[in-house]
Amino acid sequence: AQSVTQLGSHVSVSEGALVLLRCNYSSSVPPYLFWYVQYPNQGLQLLLKYTTGATLVKGINGFEAEFKKSETSFHLTKPSAHMSDAAEYFCAVSDLNNNDMRFGAGTRLTVKP
Amino acid sequence: DAMVIQNPRYQVTQFGKPVTLSCSQTLNHNVMYWYQQKSSQAPKLLFHYYDKDFNNEADTPDNFQSRRPNTSFCFLDIRSPGLGDAAMYLCATSGRVGEQFFGPGTRLTVL
Numbered sequence: 001a002q003s004v005t006q007l008g009s010h011v012s013v014s015e016g017a018l019v020l021l022r023c024n025y026s027s028s029v030p031p032y033l034f035w036y037v038q039y040p041n042q043g044l045q046l047l048l049k050y051t052t053g054a055t056l057v058k059g060i061n062g063f064e065a066e067f068k069k070s071e072t073s074f075h076l077t078k079p080s081a082h083m084s085d086a087a088e089y090f091c092a093v094s095d096l097n098n099n100d101m102r103f104g105a106g107t108r109l110t111v112k113p
Numbered sequence: 114d115a116m117v118i119q120n121p122r123y124q125v126t127q128f129g130k131p132v133t134l135s136c137s138q139t140l141n142h143n144v145m146y147w148y149q150q151k152s153s154q155a156p157k158l159l160f161h162y163y164d165k166d167f168n169n170e171a172d173t174p175d176n177f178q179s180r181r182p183n184t185s186f187c188f189l190d191i192r193s194p195g196l197g198d199a200a201m202y203l204c205a206t207s208g209r210v211g212e213q214f215f216g217p218g219t220r221l222t223v224l
Binding site: 032034036041042043044045046049051090094095099100101103104105106108 | 117119144153154155156158161163168201203205207211212213214215216217218220
């Protein structure tokens with residue numbers, strides 16, 4: 001069975017600082033990995049995804065993530081935080097063989113002025 | 114723009130009074146999902162349709178039912194809402210294995 005662990009339910013950074021949100025996955029088959037962002041009272045918006053190919057994936061809003069198979073990780077980064085990045089971030093995993101997506105518990109990002 | 118639409122965005126119902134939430138999509142995706150999301154938690158999959166094939170999660174209460182009359186529409190019926198069913202309900206679609214596209218959600222309040 002697949003699963004995702006997000007380290008840190010709450011991350012706080014200063015505006016302009018590096019954002020690092022951690023995600024580790026467990027999967028018995030090659031995974032598809034995703035990061036979604038959720039603003040209050042809204043649905044989930046896809047930030048980026050990894051399926052195959054290049055392990056460094058660039059997404060919207062200046063975010064990127066690197067798939068590291070040896071570490072079973074897919075951490076999300078952004079070089080410089082903006083106030084508008086404050087939101088809940090979910091890492092998720094699925095695979096080629098099924099339609100199910102398993103989400104991590106989420107990380108709430110706070111950006112301080 | 115192709116999208117996933119949920120109506121209403123906010124729904125208030127009374128304890129035990131049946132309620133239906135609706136989802137439509139213009140993406141022509143063959144898979145549609147319903148998730149329940151409680152405050153500060155991850156979305157929890159309730160069920161999904163692969164075309165007309167219904168797939169129920171093992172721990173989804175019988176109180177929750179779903180209908181998919183055609184490719185574009187999917188409904189979530191809560192037969193007798195309890196206070197514990199107050200949550201955000203998210204509809205999502207998928208055209209191929211992996212990526213899911215989410216609607217804006219319906220926030221359900223149970224009085």
